[in-house]
Amino acid sequence: MKSAVAAFLRSYLASKKIHWDETLVIDIPKQKSFGDFSVNLALLLSKKVGQNPRTLAEEIKAYILNQDKKGIFEKVEVAGPGFINITLSVKKLQETVLEILKKDKKYGHSNLGNKTRILLEFVSANPTGPLHVGHGRWAVIGDDIARLLSAVGYKVHKEFYINDAGRQVEMLKESVHAILEGRDIPAGGYKGVYVKEIADLLSSKQDPKKLKARAIKHILTQQKHTLAALGVKFNFWFSEKSLHHKKTIQKTAKELVDKGVTYAKEGALWFRSTDFGDDKDRVLVRGSGEPTYFLGDITYHLNKYKRGYPHLIDVWGTDHHGYVKRLKSSMVALGYPEGSLEIIIGQLVSLYRRGEQVRMSKRTGEMITLKEVIEEIGVDATRYYFAMNDVHTHLDFDLEKAKEKSMENPVYYLQYAHARLSSILREAKKRGSKIKSKKDIFILDGADDRDLMKMLLDYPDELAVAASLRQPHRLLNFAKDLATYFHSYYHKNRVISDDKTLSSARLVLVSATRIVIRNILDLLGISAPDKM
RNA sequence: GUCCCUGUAGCUCAGACGGAUAGAGCAACAGAUUUCUAAUCUGUAGGCCACAGGUUCGAAUCCUGUCAGGGACGCCA
Incomplete structure (x- = not known):
């Protein structure tokens, strides 16, 4: 509007x-x-x-x-x-209600994006251990952003970058290997219980050459399961190793050299990122001849553009923020427009239980995994909690509060509104009260009716803003407000009554409200129950 | 030391693009149910928007500085 x-x-x-x-x-x-x-x-x-x-x-x-x-x-x-x-005018609002019934699941969608292709990369955890709560936040935020952008007309693909080439996975292999041979896990190795599990699992398969690949595959499979349980599905799983394999990394280095943005110093090849506003220059190829992770990442992002995506979005944790400038610089150096690589930096998550912080330590192996959180509090509350705040703020995630069925946990408030709306429609059917004609909506012009209809009318705008700012939490806030309007309306106005026309009109409004709340919950991957 | 994020009610947080009297939930207090779900609703109370300057018709919002909390500053990934 x-x-x-x-x-x-x-x-x-x-x-x-x-x-x-x-x-x-x-x-x-x-x-x-x-x-x-x-x-x-x-x-x-x-x-x-x-x-x-x-x-x-x-x-x-x-x-x-x-x-x-x-x-x-x-x-x-x-x-x-x-x-x-x-x-x-009330007429405009009433017409909007009819529009909602007509568009149903499509109400709120638009074509702002004009089918522009976007590649959205998120989570991209190292395949060296189970996903933790921090990954959970990126998973939900990334997935929600993808859903929002799709709803407003972008062609979005979701990708998980598998860091299966570097030192980290090498350490994983060493750790598993050590356990299999009864040695101590080497310094810097992985000590969690899951490493032991992998060792047990692989003990019968003797071929040591395949040990690393098998360990990675095992962890990756678990990560995929956890993400799937959250309702997060990726279009692509992109292996870092595949880049090394094809020697494309050397080609990237050459491209940068040809652009004249590099120089050699102390046996290494450097990228002059200070020319693009970075605070120091960065090494692309080490003195040993080995490419850095950075060069691999440049290659990877180049690859994304070359696959036909004019716009890229990465979702990273704040611990990588120092990396933003150099990567963006490299893309500009290679001729891609500034702004076509968008990096969303999110703040970290602290886990609490009854107000006490739960410390996470990889060293001692003491940690709560994302999988455990989902099992404990459920998918709906998990998705809600991770999406409810702006990603720029630190998130304090209290497991007990997330389990509570109170306003400390607003996911139930929303779902309750949907259940209540469903219940009214169910009850109306049972009592033989029905919508005679959708046009009965034109008799509803009270202040309460107006307020509720106005909220419904605002939904497409709210969705568009949330999508363009990449802020799913705005949509949750809107949904909460809409639910409040409805709950209040419910208490003041009886839907099913002896007045057949009035009942019919209100049933039309109830149907439209239910559609909007359901659409929002669907969009954010939260279930919309008919009964609670 | 440099860089990034945050600082709004007792607690958890909304307030994009500067706007008209700064909002919600929780907690506190007082009410509402013979009637479609009380996991709900209605009301009261609660604020120097961290602090100090600046920009302008107008600042929680923009700029500068200070303080506090978190994070990052490798030829690691």
Whole structure:
């Protein structure tokens, strides 16, 4: 709906031949008396045009009212220093309810993305141990972002990069090998119980050459299971080793050399990343002739572009933030547009139980795995908890609270709203109360009806914003608000009554509300129960 | 020392693009159920938006500095 309002403003600007590059800000005011949408264009324009903002606002108001042939707006008012407050007509809101029933599962979707292909890489944990809670956050956030972007018209593919080539997996092999031969695990090796399990599993298979591959495969399989249990499915699993295999890494080094952004020093090949704003230059090929992880990663990202994705998104933990600049620099150096590689840095997760922090230590092997968390609190609460906060904030994840069925755990609040909506429809059927005609919605014009309908109308805008900012938590907040509006409506208005037309009208509204809540839960991979 | 994130009610957090009286849940207190699910609703109370400057018609939001918490600064991955 915001874009419809924006269209009126653009048309106004065009009619006055005013050039306006900045985005048009259309707000949903906090205060209800200010209407459904608020526009500050007159305030911004007054500087440029040199006119009193209120006079300008009056002019815009007159223009909008004159152009509104379909009766979308009920009221357009000039207020305060020069805001234009817009109130939608009830008719527009009622029509939106019908639109929801018609579009059903597709309601809220749009084509903002214009089918642009995006490769979204996330989790990409080392295949050296089970996934932990931190990975859980990236898994849920990454998956949600993919779902949001798909819903607004991008063609998104999800990828997991398997670091199966470096020193880490070598250490894994050494560790397993040591156990099999009854030796102590070497310094820097992996000591968790899972290493012992792998050793037990592989003890009968004697071929030591295949030990590493088998250990990796085993861990990877478990990681895949855990992610699948969370409802996270990747389109591609990309092996780092496959890059080394094909010698493409050397080709990348040559490309960089050809671009003139490298130099040799102390036997190593360096990338002059300081030319691109990095704080120091970075080694691409070591003195030993071995490529660095960095060069491998450049190759990998190059590979992504070459597979036909003009836009790349990576989701990383904050412990990798120092790496952002150099990777982006390398892509710019190779001629890819700035901004076409987007890296989302998320803060880490601390695990709590009843307010006490649960320490995670790989060294002692004492840790709670993601799998255990999912088993303990369930998929819905896990997905909700990991998605409920902005990824830029540290997340304190309290296992006990996540299990509670209270408002400390809002996932139930949302699901309860859906169950209640379902229950009303079920009960109506049982009592023979039904929707006579969808057009009965046109008799609903009370303040409560209006408020609820307005929330439903806002959903597509909220989804679009959440997707473009890559912030799934915004959608959860919206869903919570919508649920509040509905719960409140429910207490004030009886849906099923002797008044057949009124019942019919309210059943239409209930159906539409249920569709929107269900769509949001579906989108975020949380189940929408009919009964609780 | 340099860089990144965070600092909003007692607690957990929303407040994209600067806007009109800063919001929600939990906890506290007071209420609501013969009626479609009380895992719900209604109300009261609770704030120097870390601190200090600056930018402007207007700042929780932008800029600078300070303080506090977390993280990163390898020819590791």
